[in-house]
Amino acid sequence: MAVKFSTVNWAKGSNIYEVNIRQYSSEGTFEAFSKHLPRLKEMGVEILWLMPITPISIKERLGTLGSYYACSSYTEINPEFGTLDDFKQLVNDAHALGFKLIIDWVANHTGWDHHWAAEYPDWYVKDAAGNFTEENGWKDVIDLNYDNKDMRLAMMNAMKYWVTECGIDGFRCDMAHLVPLDFWIEARTACDAIKPLFWLAECEVVNYHDAFDTSYAWWFMHQTEKQAKGEVSLSNVREVLHAYTQYPQGAIKLFFTTNHDENSWNGTEYEKYQQAAKAWAVFTCTWQGMPLIYSGQESPNKKRIAFFNKDLIEWNEPLQLTDFYQTLLQLRKTNTSITEGETFILPSEYDDQLMAYLRRKEDKVVLVVLNLSNQDRLKITVENPWLKGNFMNVFSGLSFSFNGKESFELQAGEYVVYEKR
Numbered sequence: 531m532a533v534k535f536s537t538v539n540w541a542k543g544s545n546i547y548e549v550n551i552r553q554y555s556s557e558g559t560f561e562a563f564s565k566h567l568p569r570l571k572e573m574g575v576e577i578l579w580l581m582p583i584t585p586i587s588i589k590e591r592l593g594t595l596g597s598y599y600a601c602s603s604y605t606e607i608n609p610e611f612g613t614l615d616d617f618k619q620l621v622n623d624a625h626a627l628g629f630k631l632i633i634d635w636v637a638n639h640t641g642w643d644h645h646w647a648a649e650y651p652d653w654y655v656k657d658a659a660g661n662f663t664e665e666n667g668w669k670d671v672i673d674l675n676y677d678n679k680d681m682r683l684a685m686m687n688a689m690k691y692w693v694t695e696c697g698i699d700g701f702r703c704d705m706a707h708l709v710p711l712d713f714w715i716e717a718r719t720a721c722d723a724i725k726p727l728f729w730l731a732e733c734e735v736v737n738y739h740d741a742f743d744t745s746y747a748w749w750f751m752h753q754t755e756k757q758a759k760g761e762v763s764l765s766n767v768r769e770v771l772h773a774y775t776q777y778p779q780g781a782i783k784l785f786f787t788t789n790h791d792e793n794s795w796n797g798t799e800y801e802k803y804q805q806a807a808k809a810w811a812v813f814t815c816t817w818q819g820m821p822l823i824y825s826g827q828e829s830p831n832k833k834r835i836a837f838f839n840k841d842l843i844e845w846n847e848p849l850q851l852t853d854f855y856q857t858l859l860q861l862r863k864t865n866t867s868i869t870e871g872e873t874f875i876l877p878s879e880y881d882d883q884l885m886a887y888l889r890r891k892e893d894k895v896v897l898v899v900l901n902l903s904n905q906d907r908l909k910i911t912v913e914n915p916w917l918k919g920n921f922m923n924v925f926s927g928l929s930f931s932f933n934g935k936e937s938f939e940l941q942a943g944e945y946v947v948y949e950k951r
Contacts, residue, residue: 587641
């Protein structure tokens with residue numbers, strides 16, 4: 531029988547903001563980032579996810595600073611970012627403002643000069659010649675051996691350390707599917723015994739929800755990218771969304787238009803989606819699931835950020851999309867139709883250009899219409915009994931009286947969201 535964990539109440543209907551400490555400020559420290567907490571709180575961010583905070587291996591390092599994901603210790607702080615006390619202060623500051631804070635956990639591999647490699651070489655996978663190895667083509671890391679019980683116990687103890695010592699609220703687990711599911715179940719059982727945590731898996735293997743609350747919607751993101759290139763249609767995207775509805779009850783999908791990997795390796799959301807970038811961002815915040823916002827999206831940051839070197843996020847003051855995200859996150863917070871409601875997809879003669887849907891729970895109703903194409907003046911007539919009463923355009927603040935049948939015309943990349951008042 532599958533092990534089932536309950537999602538902590540504070541994570542239900544919540545949102546995540548991914549923090550790239552190195553590139554967030556010129557200082558690249560916990561202390562410098564903490565100055566942004568009041569701004570992010572006002573924007574409506576609830577869960578902060580910090581990319582790995584552990585020190586980075588020097589051997590086989592890529593670039594000048596190396597990858598966060600090639601650690602040399604699981605229980606120390608990357609000195610680039612500050613000290614352990616600085617991190618604890620950041621956690622305390624975040625908690626004082628009502629945030630929850632989770633850290634990135636890289637359990638599949640370590641850097642080449644992780645102290646375990648010297649102390650416990652049998653904790654690692656070896657090739658036929660008895661050398662450290664890595665099976666996914668990443669040259670700066672070496673794979674751990676999950677057949678070794680001592681290593682598994684040490685890994686769990688390292689995870690527990692951050693909960694007991696620093697009071698973190700959960701883990702985002704890197705490439706979770708490369709680590710055996712039974713380990714994650716053991717680790718969650720051990721860590722949740724200290725305090726209930728939130729668990730996010732960077733994977734899209736359905737049965738990993740036996741251990742995790744939320745999993746990535748990579749499939750969705752790749753299909754939307756293909757749709758933007760004209761390689762697939764919106765009907766293919768809808769098929770992915772339908773497949774997600776078949777997930778186990780309580781399983782949450784993480785929707786995003788970019789993240790650290792996408793931005794650095796595949797381009798910004800504006801490169802991928804062109805003028806539809808904001809419309810897809812509206813989707814991530816109004817569909818059933820959990821939205822992810824990456825550092826700088828509120829600026830908006832329109833450059834690819836270097837992964838292994840110092841490369842500051844493009845902060846354009848005043849931040850142009852703060853209000854945009856604040857509106858969406860506020861809607862999620864106050865309208866239960868977004869986080870708990872049923873979804874009704876609305877047909878139109880432009881089904882391959884427009885995504886239109888109603889979200890409803892009891893008397894709460896939200897209408898979303900997105901033009902995800904480069905075509906102007908696309909018209910849609912929406913006829914539905916849910917669409918009766920006084921509705922407000924959440925972005926303009928203007929109110930309209932709907933009588934069950936309404937027509938809209940959208941320009942390329944345009945989006946409208948109406949909330950029943």
